[in-house]
Amino acid sequence: MxxxxxxxxxxxxxxxxxxxxxxxxxxxxxxxxxxxxxxxxxxxxxxxxxxxxxxxxxxxxxxxxxxxxxxxxxxxxxxxxxxxxxxxxxxxxxxxxxxxxxxxxxxxxxxxxxxxxxxxxxxxxxxxxxxxxxxxxxxxxxxxxxxxxxxxxxxxxxxxxxxxxxxxxNPQTNNDAKEKVKIYKEEMVDRRNKEGSGRKVTQVQESLCVMKRDRSYLPPGDCYENAARWRRQKQKHV
Known part of the structure; x- marks a missing residue:
């Protein structure tokens, strides 16, 4: 039935x-x-x-x-x-x-x-x-x-x-467990970022150094200063 x-x-x-x-x-x-x-x-x-x-x-x-x-x-x-x-x-x-x-x-x-x-x-x-x-x-x-x-x-x-x-x-129990996992993941990300920060900054600086102007190469050093100088020179020629 x-x-x-x-x-x-x-x-x-x-x-x-x-x-x-x-x-x-x-x-x-x-x-x-x-x-x-x-x-x-x-x-x-x-x-x-x-x-x-x-x-x-x-x-x-x-x-x-x-x-x-x-x-x-x-x-x-x-x-x-x-x-x-x-x-x-x-x-x-x-x-x-x-x-x-x-x-x-x-x-x-x-x-x-x-x-x-x-x-x-x-x-x-x-x-x-x-x-x-x-x-x-x-x-x-x-x-x-x-x-x-x-x-x-x-x-x-x-x-x-x-x-x-x-x-x-007990939803709070579940939320606490999720929060622990979230904190753990954030700590792991921060740790990896710190460990790789030097290498990443070097890579970024090197990439900024490679500026093309008539296929020329800006040598390493103060990359930001070289890049700014290159932009100013480019604006003068415009």
Missing amino acids: QIDQAENRVEGSSANPDGSRMLFKKIWSAAVPQKVRVFAWRLAKEGLATQVNRQHRRLIRFGTCEICGMEDESGFYVVVRCTKAYALRQELRKEWILPEEEQFRDGGKDWLLILLDLVGENTGARILLMFWRAWHLQNDIIHGKGTSTVIGSARFLYSYGESLHIAMK
């Missing part, structure tokens, strides 16, 4: 005269990093670099999963049906409250929007983090070293999710 109601809301959102998709706000306003939101938006738009999309672009002949070789590798398959994704979801259930398995179903192109419409903000954020990590697991097997594990990914998400939760509850 809940799923049917969510599907109706998604269909109503799709039919807006201005073409807007109100339910996409659940993605862009989610309490997750921007890179996770971008990933979720691409997942919702079926824009990830999956085998199915490569097949549609005629880059490959078949769109089947390179790991199991049985099913088409769509975005839904990678983050929900893949054995790694399923194992990650079951591992996360030990600490996180997630929707029942029946709610993780392929209801068409809007399946992600339907799923997010069924849950609250906290659960929705966890789902996006889980899908983002499931995509990483798949890519690590195919394109990476294959060293990422389900248990390690679950522990990473526990810690990552807790850090995000603390940052949301």
Whole structure:
């Protein structure tokens, strides 16, 4: 019943005269990093670099999963049906409250929007983090070293999710951390500028010394005085 109601809301959102998709706000306003939101938006738009999309672009002949070789590798398959994704979801259930398995179903192109419409903000954020990590697991097997594990990914998400939760509850903590990073970067820039100041000044002075007047060369020395003298001489000839 809940799923049917969510599907109706998604269909109503799709039919807006201005073409807007109100339910996409659940993605862009989610309490997750921007890179996770971008990933979720691409997942919702079926824009990830999956085998199915490569097949549609005629880059490959078949769109089947390179790991199991049985099913088409769509975005839904990678983050929900893949054995790694399923194992990650079951591992996360030990600490996180997630929707029942029946709610993780392929209801068409809007399946992600339907799923997010069924849950609250906290659960929705966890789902996006889980899908983002499931995509990483798949890519690590195919394109990476294959060293990422389900248990390690679950522990990473526990810690990552807790850090995000603390940052949301205590914005000052997050601001302090950002300020420390900013101060550190400024100190490093100042240090590099001081170390290279002598060399940079020499380069600037030498460049100012190279003034052309009938292809002549102004020798090093007091460059600014030579340059000023050259400009005055040029004005007299105008």
